[in-house]
Amino acid sequence: MGRIVLNKVRKSFGEVEVIPPLDLEIEDGEFVVFVGPSGCGKSTLLRLIAGLEDVSSGAIEIDGVNATSKRPSERGLAMVFQSYALYPHMSVKKNIAFPMKMAGMPVAEQEERIAAAAKALNLTDYLHRKPGQLSGGQRQRVAIGRAIVREPQAFLFDEPLSNLDAALRVNMRLEISELHQTLKTTMVYVTHDQVEAMTMADKIVVLRAGHIEQVGSPLELYRNPRNKFVAGFIGSPKMNFIEGERAASRGAHTIGIRPEHIDLSVDPVEGAIVGKIGVSEHLGSDTFAHVHCEGIGLMNVRVSGEADIHAGDTVYLQPQEHNLHRFGEDGLAITL
Amino acid sequence: MARAITNRRKTINTAVAWAIGIAIFFPILWIFILSFKTEGNAIATPLKMFFSGWTLESYGLVMERSNYFRFFMNSVILAVGSTLLGLIIAVPAAWSMAFVPSKHTKNILMWMLSTKMLPPVGVLVPLVLLFNKLGLTDTHFGLVVVLTLINLPIIVWMLYTYFKEIPGEILEAARMDGAGLKEEVLYVLTPMAIPGMASTVLLNIILAWNEAFWTLNLTTTAAAPLTQFIASYSSPEGLFYAKLSAASIMAIAPILIMGWFSQKQLVRGLTFGAVK
Numbered sequence: 001m002g003r004i005v006l007n008k009v010r011k012s013f014g015e016v017e018v019i020p021p022l023d024l025e026i027e028d029g030e031f032v033v034f035v036g037p038s039g040c041g042k043s044t045l046l047r048l049i050a051g052l053e054d055v056s057s058g059a060i061e062i063d064g065v066n067a068t069s070k071r072p073s074e075r076g077l078a079m080v081f082q083s084y085a086l087y088p089h090m091s092v093k094k095n096i097a098f099p100m101k102m103a104g105m106p107v108a109e110q111e112e113r114i115a116a117a118a119k120a121l122n123l124t125d126y127l128h129r130k131p132g133q134l135s136g137g138q139r140q141r142v143a144i145g146r147a148i149v150r151e152p153q154a155f156l157f158d159e160p161l162s163n164l165d166a167a168l169r170v171n172m173r174l175e176i177s178e179l180h181q182t183l184k185t186t187m188v189y190v191t192h193d194q195v196e197a198m199t200m201a202d203k204i205v206v207l208r209a210g211h212i213e214q215v216g217s218p219l220e221l222y223r224n225p226r227n228k229f230v231a232g233f234i235g236s237p238k239m240n241f242i243e244g245e246r247a248a249s250r251g252a253h254t255i256g257i258r259p260e261h262i263d264l265s266v267d268p269v270e271g272a273i274v275g276k277i278g279v280s281e282h283l284g285s286d287t288f289a290h291v292h293c294e295g296i297g298l299m300n301v302r303v304s305g306e307a308d309i310h311a312g313d314t315v316y317l318q319p320q321e322h323n324l325h326r327f328g329e330d331g332l333a334i335t336l
Numbered sequence: 337m338a339r340a341i342t343n344r345r346k347t348i349n350t351a352v353a354w355a356i357g358i359a360i361f362f363p364i365l366w367i368f369i370l371s372f373k374t375e376g377n378a379i380a381t382p383l384k385m386f387f388s389g390w391t392l393e394s395y396g397l398v399m400e401r402s403n404y405f406r407f408f409m410n411s412v413i414l415a416v417g418s419t420l421l422g423l424i425i426a427v428p429a430a431w432s433m434a435f436v437p438s439k440h441t442k443n444i445l446m447w448m449l450s451t452k453m454l455p456p457v458g459v460l461v462p463l464v465l466l467f468n469k470l471g472l473t474d475t476h477f478g479l480v481v482v483l484t485l486i487n488l489p490i491i492v493w494m495l496y497t498y499f500k501e502i503p504g505e506i507l508e509a510a511r512m513d514g515a516g517l518k519e520e521v522l523y524v525l526t527p528m529a530i531p532g533m534a535s536t537v538l539l540n541i542i543l544a545w546n547e548a549f550w551t552l553n554l555t556t557t558a559a560a561p562l563t564q565f566i567a568s569y570s571s572p573e574g575l576f577y578a579k580l581s582a583a584s585i586m587a588i589a590p591i592l593i594m595g596w597f598s599q600k601q602l603v604r605g606l607t608f609g610a611v612k
Contacts (some may be wrong), residue, residue: 030397050512052508052511052512063339070513071511072508072511073511073514073515073516074512077512078512078513079508079509079512080504081508081509082505083503083505085503085505085506085508085509086506086509086526087506087510087523087524087528088506088508089527089528089530097515098510098515099512099513099514100525102514102515102516102519103515146509146513150513150514201384
């Protein structure tokens with residue numbers, strides 16, 4: 001069981017309030033991702049849950065028990081760090097065994113769990129190597145192995161994939177998702193990468209300056225962002241924002257339209273936004289066109305990879321009305 | 337463009353480097369040569385670097401006259417004892433300064449270092465009086481304490497520097513893995529700091545071995561280390577150069593040999609952290 005409840009949790013370093021009072025509930029077995037730009041307090045929030053930082057006020061409950069003043073080791077949580085944080089002087093096996101050794105588990109059981117974890121994480125052949133002799137991906141798997149053998153109430157991941165190259169990151173993302181499906185243990189995952197958040201999360205918590213901007217499933221956030229910040233942060237490429245007359249005519253201060261919700265035509269269309277393609281990025285499956293539009297500025301448009309468009313072409317853009325997002329002057333979404 | 341070094345310049349640089357090296361090493365070489373001369377040859381003019389009739393006579397006489405082994409053992413006890421005691425105090429001190437620093441950590445470190453700027457003779461009288469009152473004069477315990485205190489700032493500074501290099505996340509991982517403070521220091525911090533600790537230990541043993549001011553002033557016989565052994569061959573009996581040289585070589589040989597075998601570790605330890 002791993003239900004985590006944050007109750008008016010606040011954290012300040014001296015005069016600086018990093019996290020203003022914040023409430024959050026993480027259900028048992030959920031995969032929750034904290035996402036936000038750097039400096040938004042997501043890592044601090046994770047460290048507060050882990051007990052590596054003390055809360056300035058408020059309470060943290062783990063499985064109905066107040067854990068606010070418990071030491072990290074007493075909270076039943078396991079953490080995977082960005083730098084892997086493996087013990088460099090210990091072999092892979094000893095690294096994985098360390099938390100069990102600290103818990104005083106019988107050696108036979110330790111061996112059993114190490115073997116199981118090594119098998120699940122493809123580490124069996126590397127058990128006697130030192131971390132320095134492993135690749136980045138293998139190191140990260142050792143760190144995960146060290147976390148799972150404890151059978152914790154919840155896993156905490158602090159940007160675990162940031163140090164890996166792009167291809168490996170995609171693989172590890174899948175492995176962690178699969179791990180979650182097998183173990184069904186609560187996972188709290190911190191990242192600044194919204195793609196990781198979208199692909200892995202059951203529930204995304206978008207943070208900005210210590211505030212929770214919105215909590216919801218990936219598609220909820222994608223379809224119904226609560227404000228301009230979430231709208232701009234979730235989705236790749238980013239949502240386009242248009243202010244002025246076009247927004248006003250739709251009863252909004254700003255309208256937002258995602259690149260995939262714009263119809264692009266090379267033939268003139270009445271009432272369409274006229275623009276000139278600056279850069280077009282051909283990914284094969286899709287093409288991202290960066291279109292300079294008069295009076296609006298740069299618009300990102302996603303078109304099919306087959307579309308025959310090139311830099312310098314004049315194009316006509318038509319936002320799909322039913323996919324428009326409307327925001328008021330305060331940045332909040334206007335619901336009809 | 338790489339700087340062009342002409343052959344002539346290279347030759348001059350090499351010659352200058354050798355000259356400086358020889359000038360620094362020469363006194364030790366000279367003592368070494370003298371120790372194999374007879375007392376008469378040692379003061380014969382002109383001084384000769386190359387001579388016939390090398391002899392072990394001085395070594396024999398020194399061994400006969402003094403109990404070298406006792407002095408040697410005293411040096412070992414003082415050097416090793418003060419180093420161990422120093423580590424016991426310095427490891428927790430450096431740990432807390434490196435991992436839970438306060439506003440005053442930097443000041444405390446500077447203050448500790450500043451004690452090394454005081455000339456030792458400034459506290460000679462109070463210390464001698466204290467030692468006499470407490471009956472510590474010429475005891476191993478008293479000398480170990482004094483040598484520890486003298487070298488403690490250096491041990492703390494060195495360990496502090498090594499500990500600072502250890503990523504905090506690894507210690508946090510240990511805490512998450514259920515390690516208490518004791519386990520954290522024992523299983524994670526210490527093994528990772530061993531290269532640094534080894535250099536600290538080596539350097540400290542060398543410093544304590546060579547320390548002359550306090551060992552000469554606070555010991556007479558029972559706890560007298562090799563520094564007293566050398567001193568006993570100087571002025572009181574007139575200068576017997578050959579015997580004095582033989583005694584000096586015997587006193588520095590152990591530490592030179594140790595330094596020779598551990599120089600890799602020493603250099604690595606002392607430059608640790610300088611280059612990332």
